[in-house]
Amino acid sequence: MFSARRSLVHRRSLIMTAAALIGSFSLGGRSQASVQNERRPDRASSEENVIRALNLKTIGPAHQVRSIRQLDRSFLLTMASGKTVSYPEFNLHFKTDSSDLGPNAGHPVLLSAGMKNDRAYIVFSDPREIEAFIAKSAQLPKAI
Amino acid sequence: MKMASHSIGFAGAVVLLSVALNAAHADGDPRRGAKIYGACAGCHSLEPHLNLTGPSLSGLWGKKAASVSDFPRYSRALKTKDFVWDENTLYAWLADPKAFVPGTYMTFSGIRDDRARSDLIAFLKIGLASDGAKTVVAQGLIPAEEARGQAPEPLKTAKPDGRVTAIRHCKDTFFVTTADGKERPFWELNLRLKVDSSTSGPSDGKPVLLPAGMQGDRASLVFSNVAEIGTAIKEQCPKQ
Numbered sequence: 001m002f003s004a005r006r007s008l009v010h011r012r013s014l015i016m017t018a019a020a021l022i023g024s025f026s027l028g029g030r031s032q033a034s035v036q037n038e039r040r041p042d043r044a045s046s047e048e049n050v051i052r053a054l055n056l057k058t059i060g061p062a063h064q065v066r067s068i069r070q071l072d073r074s075f076l077l078t079m080a081s082g083k084t085v086s087y088p089e090f091n092l093h094f095k096t097d098s099s100d101l102g103p104n105a106g107h108p109v110l111l112s113a114g115m116k117n118d119r120a121y122i123v124f125s126d127p128r129e130i131e132a133f134i135a136k137s138a139q140l141p142k143a144i
Numbered sequence: 145m146k147m148a149s150h151s152i153g154f155a156g157a158v159v160l161l162s163v164a165l166n167a168a169h170a171d172g173d174p175r176r177g178a179k180i181y182g183a184c185a186g187c188h189s190l191e192p193h194l195n196l197t198g199p200s201l202s203g204l205w206g207k208k209a210a211s212v213s214d215f216p217r218y219s220r221a222l223k224t225k226d227f228v229w230d231e232n233t234l235y236a237w238l239a240d241p242k243a244f245v246p247g248t249y250m251t252f253s254g255i256r257d258d259r260a261r262s263d264l265i266a267f268l269k270i271g272l273a274s275d276g277a278k279t280v281v282a283q284g285l286i287p288a289e290e291a292r293g294q295a296p297e298p299l300k301t302a303k304p305d306g307r308v309t310a311i312r313h314c315k316d317t318f319f320v321t322t323a324d325g326k327e328r329p330f331w332e333l334n335l336r337l338k339v340d341s342s343t344s345g346p347s348d349g350k351p352v353l354l355p356a357g358m359q360g361d362r363a364s365l366v367f368s369n370v371a372e373i374g375t376a377i378k379e380q381c382p383k384q
C-alpha cells in the first residue's frame with residue numbers, strides 16, 4: 001500500500017512542501033516571536049525544517065494556543081493573542097517536539113501549513129498532552 | 145407613471161444584461177473548464193454531503209448561496225446574501241469572490257480571464273447538477289478522485305500495513321506497529337497525528353498509518369477521535 005500511494009503522495013508533497021514555509025510565516029505573528037533565540041534553517045521547506053528553525057518556547061502570542069475545542073468536525077482554537085481561529089479537522093494535525101526548542105509543557109504552538117492559511121498544525125511537547133489539553137479546554141468558560 | 149417607466153427600463157436593462165452575459169458564457173468549453181476545475185478541487189468535492197474546506201458543490205446549480213445544510217463553516221457575509229448559483233452569479237463570483245461577497249471566507253483570489261471563467265462555468269454547469277460527480281467522471285472530464293477533491297481516503301478498510309496495532313513514544317521517536325507485524329520508527333517531527341471522525345475515517349480504536357512523504361520516512365497517523373490519541377500512544381522505551 002505504501003508504494004502504491006507513493007505517486008499521489010509525491011505530487012501532493014511537492015505542493016505541500018513548497019507551501020509549508022510560506023504558510024508558516026503567514027499567521028501574522030511570526031514577527032512577534034522572540035527571534036533572538038531562533039536558528040535560521042539552511043534548507044527551510046518542510047514542516048520539520050520550519051519547526052527546527054524556531055524556538056517554540058519563546059514564540060509570540062499569535063502562535064500560543066490557549067484552548068482547543070471540538071465543534072462538529074472542526075477545531076476552534078483560542079490564541080494567547082485573543083484571536084479565535086477554526087479549522088476543519090482534516091486541515092489540522094498535531095505534532096510533538098520534545099527537544100529543547102520544542103514548546104513548553106502545556107503550551108502548544110500553532111503553525112500554519114498551507115499557502116492559503118487554511119491548514120495548520122499544533123505542536124505539543126509530549127503526545128500525552130494532546131488529549132488532556134483538549135479535554136481541559138472543554139471545561140473552560142467559552143470566552144477562553 | 146414615471147416610476148413605472150423607470151422600473152420597466154431597469155427590468156429591461158437587467159434582462160438585456162442577463163441575455164448578453166448568458167451569450168458570453170454560452171461558448172465555454174467544459175473540457176477546458178475541467179482543467180481549470182483542479183483549482184477548486186483543493187477545497188471542494190462534487191460528491192453529495194462530502195464537505196471539505198468548502199462545502200460540497202453537488203446539486204448547487206440553481207440553488208441559493210450558502211444552502212448546503214450540513215456545512216457549518218459559511219461566512220456570515222455569504223449567509224446573508226440572497227442569490228442563486230447560475231451563469232451570471234458564478235461569472236461575477238469567480239472573477240473576484242471577495243468583491244462579489246465582501247467578507248467571504250473563500251480564499252480563492254479569482255479568475256480574471258473571461259474565456260477561462262466561461263470554460264469553468266461550462267464545466268460547473270455539468271458538475272453542479274444533481275449527480276454531477278457521476279456525470280463529469282462518466283464523460284471523462286475529470287477522474288473520480290478529483291471529483292472527491294482532497295477528501296481523505298476511506299480508512300475503515302485499510303490494508304494490514306496501514307492498520308495500526310500499537311504505538312509507543314520514546315524520547316523523540318514514535319514506534320508504530322502495524323497489522324503486518326512490522327514496527328516502523330518515525331522521528332517525532334515526521335509523524336502527523338490527525339483525527340478523522342467522518343464516515344470515511346478509521347473505525348474506533350483502529351488508527352491508520354498513511355504515508356506522507358516521498359522517502360517513506362514520513363507518515364500520518366489517523367485516529368477516529370481525539371481521546372484515542374491519549375489512549376493509543378504509550379510512553380515506553382525498550383529496556384537497555
